[in-house]
Amino acid sequence: MKNLIVSVLPLLTPVLLYSQADTLWTANVLSQNSRSIEIKTKADSLVVDLSSASDYLNKDSRFILKQYSPGSVVTSSFGGASSEQSRVLWDGIDISSMASGVLDLSLVPASMLGSSALYDGINGGAIAPMGSVGALNLTTTILKGRGTSTLFSASSIGDRGFFGHSWGNIGTVRYQSSLRSTSGTNNYPYTIGNLSGTLSGNSFNDLTYLQSFQGKLSKWNWQSTLWYTQSEKDNSGSVLTPNYINHLEDEVLRFKYALRNRSNQWQVYLSREWQAYTDTNSSWIIQDTNRYSQATMQYAYRTEYQELFITANYFSADGSNRDAYAFLPHVLYNLSLSKKDKMVLKGAGYQNNAHFGAHYIRTNSRGDFQNQFALGTYYRLPTLNELYWNPGGNPDLDAERSYGMKYSLRRKGNLRFNLTSDQLYYDKMIQWTPGSSGNWSPQNYYSVYTSSTTMTLARNWAKFNANMNLTHQFSRVLATMNNDPAIVGKSLIYRPVLQAVYTSEIKLPKGTLQLRSFYTGLRHTLRDNSAVGEISAQYWCVLAYTLSGANNRWSLLLQVDNVFNNERQYYQYFPMPGRSFNINFKLNSKR
Amino acid sequence: MKKLSLLAVIAAFVSFTVSCTPAEAPSGASGVYTDLHLILNEGPFGSGSGSITAYSEDTLIQNAFSVENGFPLGNVAQHMIESDSMLYISINNSNAIHGVNRNTLKHSWSATVEQPRYLATDGSRVFVSNWKDSSIYVLDKTNGSLVDSIDLGHYTEQLTIFNNKLFAGVGTYEGPWTLAEIDLGTFDVKHHTIGDVPNSFAVIGNELFILCSGDENFGIGGDTPASIWKYEGYSNGATEVAAPSNTSKHGIGFSSDGTDAYFLNASYDGAIVKWSPGQNWPTSTLTLPGGYNLNFHDGNLFFFDAKDYASSGEVRKYSTTGTLIETIPAGVIPRQIIY
Numbered sequence: 001m002k003n004l005i006v007s008v009l010p011l012l013t014p015v016l017l018y019s020q021a022d023t024l025w026t027a028n029v030l031s032q033n034s035r036s037i038e039i040k041t042k043a044d045s046l047v048v049d050l051s052s053a054s055d056y057l058n059k060d061s062r063f064i065l066k067q068y069s070p071g072s073v074v075t076s077s078f079g080g081a082s083s084e085q086s087r088v089l090w091d092g093i094d095i096s097s098m099a100s101g102v103l104d105l106s107l108v109p110a111s112m113l114g115s116s117a118l119y120d121g122i123n124g125g126a127i128a129p130m131g132s133v134g135a136l137n138l139t140t141t142i143l144k145g146r147g148t149s150t151l152f153s154a155s156s157i158g159d160r161g162f163f164g165h166s167w168g169n170i171g172t173v174r175y176q177s178s179l180r181s182t183s184g185t186n187n188y189p190y191t192i193g194n195l196s197g198t199l200s201g202n203s204f205n206d207l208t209y210l211q212s213f214q215g216k217l218s219k220w221n222w223q224s225t226l227w228y229t230q231s232e233k234d235n236s237g238s239v240l241t242p243n244y245i246n247h248l249e250d251e252v253l254r255f256k257y258a259l260r261n262r263s264n265q266w267q268v269y270l271s272r273e274w275q276a277y278t279d280t281n282s283s284w285i286i287q288d289t290n291r292y293s294q295a296t297m298q299y300a301y302r303t304e305y306q307e308l309f310i311t312a313n314y315f316s317a318d319g320s321n322r323d324a325y326a327f328l329p330h331v332l333y334n335l336s337l338s339k340k341d342k343m344v345l346k347g348a349g350y351q352n353n354a355h356f357g358a359h360y361i362r363t364n365s366r367g368d369f370q371n372q373f374a375l376g377t378y379y380r381l382p383t384l385n386e387l388y389w390n391p392g393g394n395p396d397l398d399a400e401r402s403y404g405m406k407y408s409l410r411r412k413g414n415l416r417f418n419l420t421s422d423q424l425y426y427d428k429m430i431q432w433t434p435g436s437s438g439n440w441s442p443q444n445y446y447s448v449y450t451s452s453t454t455m456t457l458a459r460n461w462a463k464f465n466a467n468m469n470l471t472h473q474f475s476r477v478l479a480t481m482n483n484d485p486a487i488v489g490k491s492l493i494y495r496p497v498l499q500a501v502y503t504s505e506i507k508l509p510k511g512t513l514q515l516r517s518f519y520t521g522l523r524h525t526l527r528d529n530s531a532v533g534e535i536s537a538q539y540w541c542v543l544a545y546t547l548s549g550a551n552n553r554w555s556l557l558l559q560v561d562n563v564f565n566n567e568r569q570y571y572q573y574f575p576m577p578g579r580s581f582n583i584n585f586k587l588n589s590k591r
Numbered sequence: 592m593k594k595l596s597l598l599a600v601i602a603a604f605v606s607f608t609v610s611c612t613p614a615e616a617p618s619g620a621s622g623v624y625t626d627l628h629l630i631l632n633e634g635p636f637g638s639g640s641g642s643i644t645a646y647s648e649d650t651l652i653q654n655a656f657s658v659e660n661g662f663p664l665g666n667v668a669q670h671m672i673e674s675d676s677m678l679y680i681s682i683n684n685s686n687a688i689h690g691v692n693r694n695t696l697k698h699s700w701s702a703t704v705e706q707p708r709y710l711a712t713d714g715s716r717v718f719v720s721n722w723k724d725s726s727i728y729v730l731d732k733t734n735g736s737l738v739d740s741i742d743l744g745h746y747t748e749q750l751t752i753f754n755n756k757l758f759a760g761v762g763t764y765e766g767p768w769t770l771a772e773i774d775l776g777t778f779d780v781k782h783h784t785i786g787d788v789p790n791s792f793a794v795i796g797n798e799l800f801i802l803c804s805g806d807e808n809f810g811i812g813g814d815t816p817a818s819i820w821k822y823e824g825y826s827n828g829a830t831e832v833a834a835p836s837n838t839s840k841h842g843i844g845f846s847s848d849g850t851d852a853y854f855l856n857a858s859y860d861g862a863i864v865k866w867s868p869g870q871n872w873p874t875s876t877l878t879l880p881g882g883y884n885l886n887f888h889d890g891n892l893f894f895f896d897a898k899d900y901a902s903s904g905e906v907r908k909y910s911t912t913g914t915l916i917e918t919i920p921a922g923v924i925p926r927q928i929i930y
Contacts, residue, residue: 528902
């Protein structure tokens with residue numbers, strides 16, 4: 001008890017405590033073989049500090065992004081999922097909004113993405129407490145040694161950025177502070193077919209402050225992290241609806257404290273979000289204010305072959321359209337059956353119902369090759385908005401149920417190869433539909449089959465590196481609640497059949513040159529896949545030159561985005577920028 | 592060189608003149624679309640564009656405006672009227688009124704009116720109601736230039752010309768609601784008492800009737816019921832002639848064959864009901880529900896089914912007894928037909 005009381009002190013005066021700590025851990029039994037590894041180029045290393053997670057993850061074809069303009073609110077999913085099915089975790093704690101079901105990745109610093117943050121397909125469903133497919137596990141790792149870095153950036157379309165970072169120790173307490181601020185006016189010319197003009201009214205600015213302390217108290221390691229974000233975003237609507245500015249203000253304060261020893265870990269997570277939205281895209285100005293809270297306590301027990309996570313969550317969402325709260329106890333159990341076989345069992349209590357998931361994974365390795373087979377059943381819990389939105393919320397909504405299978409083949413070595421394929425059947429998939437009262441209401445509407453396959457190839461030569469990742473998605477609606485013949489047999493919307501990213505990096509006598517090309521296939525935006533709602537396939541590429549000097553004390557990145565000025569849209573009639581120029585300059589202290 | 596400069600000046604002048612005048616004059620009854628019926632589709636809200644579906648017995652052209660002009664109609668197509676071989680189309684979120692050749696669907700002119708709603712024409716003028724301010728704007732039919740405006744004191748909705756007067760439903764989903772009677776010569780305005788949320792007009796036996804949909808708050812607040820009102824003249828205004836007993840009953844899409852009226856018995860997902868002057872509020876339906884709007888043309892009822900509002904809708908043609916005659920595939924959220 002004494003230890004426990006003393007351990008709370010670092011929350012207030014972390015610098016007074018002196019010790020060394022290890023890295024925190026989450027679900028390692030499962031993750032040993034199931035996480036995919038990131039390929040990071042020199043240019044990626046330079047932009048990671050200032051980028052948002054959504055901008056940064058663009059280099060991975062498994063990542064499906066939707067945004068109106070640079071810096072705007074982002075909805076995303078990983079490997080064939082919908083936005084609500086993919087969850088964002090922070091050291092194993094699910095931090096995606098339980099009100100909307102999503103987390104805006106434009107407000108998550110890419111620096112919180114570890115090299116193996118992305119769990120694709122059903123492996124994400126296994127690890128995410130509330131989601132079913134794909135997960136992103138964020139972490140705040142304090143760099144070794146001590147130092148500072150400062151980064152400035154500017155672009156030809158009005159973006160500006162600043163990132164300051166310092167880390168080190170005060171006595172034996174490790175610390176890390178970072179401040180990230182980006183802003184943009186998004187004034188840029190566009191062309192969409194026969195339409196052309198200049199986009200305006202989509203400015204944004206945001207600020208992120210991260211502060212971590214880490215130390216040791218007797219046999220316990222502790223880490224406390226404060227994460228604050230503030231943002232304001234304007235959206236002027238599509239180019240067909242000019243001059244209306246919708247304004248979104250968002251402020252989130254998150255705090256996590258973790259305490260662990262060899263076999264036990266306690267984590268406490270608290271968050272509070274304030275959101276104000278003003279919509280002028282009608283004769284009435286709609287003003288909507290919301291407050292979201294989450295309090296989570298997690299206990300984890302680990303031995304060499306098993307892990308147990310017991311989590312208690314409390315969520316609340318109050319504001320203009322609902323006033324709701326929920327308790328969500330959750331248990332996750334990972335067991336190593338043998339060296340090759342692992343399983344996960346998970347269960348949640350939510351809205352007076354119990355929900356269970358199970359995941360089995362078998363891994364075989366021979367030489368440079370490793371292959372994996374996994375299968376399981378997963379659930380996606382309905383959000384507080386879906387249950388209680390006024391008007392239209394459906395308190396009788398059931399959780400989505402899915403059954404999935406995954407096969408992965410990986411080759412290590414100089415020529416790296418990774419193929420992973422997920423096949424999923426969803427039952428009771430949730431969808432908002434118009435009701436007879438004129439209110440839209442979420443229903444357990446769809447039965448759907450999805451397939452998502454990603455292939456990654458990477459090869460390193462002495463002065464040349466290349467990698468390509470290609471994702472193929474297939475989805476078919478098998479049935480709807482009313483078996484609407486216009487929708488049955490059609491693809492789910494906003495899912496390109498093919499998405500690809502190719503990166504090549506060449507080391508020059510001075511500096512490094514990188515060319516990254518993107519391809520996103522045709523997407524449907526209407527549920528009946530009507531041609532009127534199609535967004536054409538698009539291709540664009542980015543050229544980047546990096547140069548470092550004085551033993552990496554300074555680094556420079558010059559970048560040409562969308563080199564060939566190609567047309568790009570994530571939503572119909574919301575053009576992304578054409579060719580633009582970007583400069584990043586980073587100063588590092590002597591280490 | 593002097594000649595060349597002069598030619599350049601003339602060319603520039605001609606090009607300037609052309610850009611200020613209609614690029615496409617009405618061409619009479621001689622276009623691809625002359626004999627086709629035209630369905631106006633709202634299009635998806637927020638992102639995407641409205642569209643026009645052109646059809647006849649053996650022809651179906653989706654997205655016809657965009658096909659003919661190479662650019663989209665705009666976001667949320669609200670209303671379309673035909674006059675003198677021209678179409679006038681209001682595009683709500685795009686703040687635009689388009690003048691379009693009825694026979695070729697070639698774009699002729701565009702005018703900017705913020706949040707336009709409904710249209711009416713008289714002589715050389717197009718009247719435009721809107722949800723941005725309290726004016727009805729008066730445009731020149733030939734080029735869309737702003738001629739005049741009429742202040743109504745509040746946002747305006749449906750418009751109709753009756754007995755050489757312009758009638759406007761005043762108020763949106765928020766009151767106060769009135770029926771405005773506007774003199775087409777002097778633009779003098781007289782407001783008459785009317786029910787909550789005047790929605791649509793119908794002329795039955797040479798008399799003007801107004802359907803008010805009633806105030807609807809979708810479970811957040813209390814509703815008021817729909818009602819039918821009859822215009823009794825400049826001095827007497829309008830009087831209520833039918834209303835349901837239940838406050839949750841609403842109605843939209845008033846249409847008439849000249850003798851009887853038809854409308855949908857709910858604001859969304861309504862079924863067709865028939866009403867005749869002198870009758871009480873109708874309770875029996877002619878069709879299944881699912882309607883987003885209703886029009887009457889050529890002896891038949893056109894029932895607009897927006898389905899899930901995120902897929903292509905359809906238009907169902909019913910006889911006045913409720914027999915399904917034909918189903919026409921339309922665009923996203925079909926709301927009106929020009930026959």
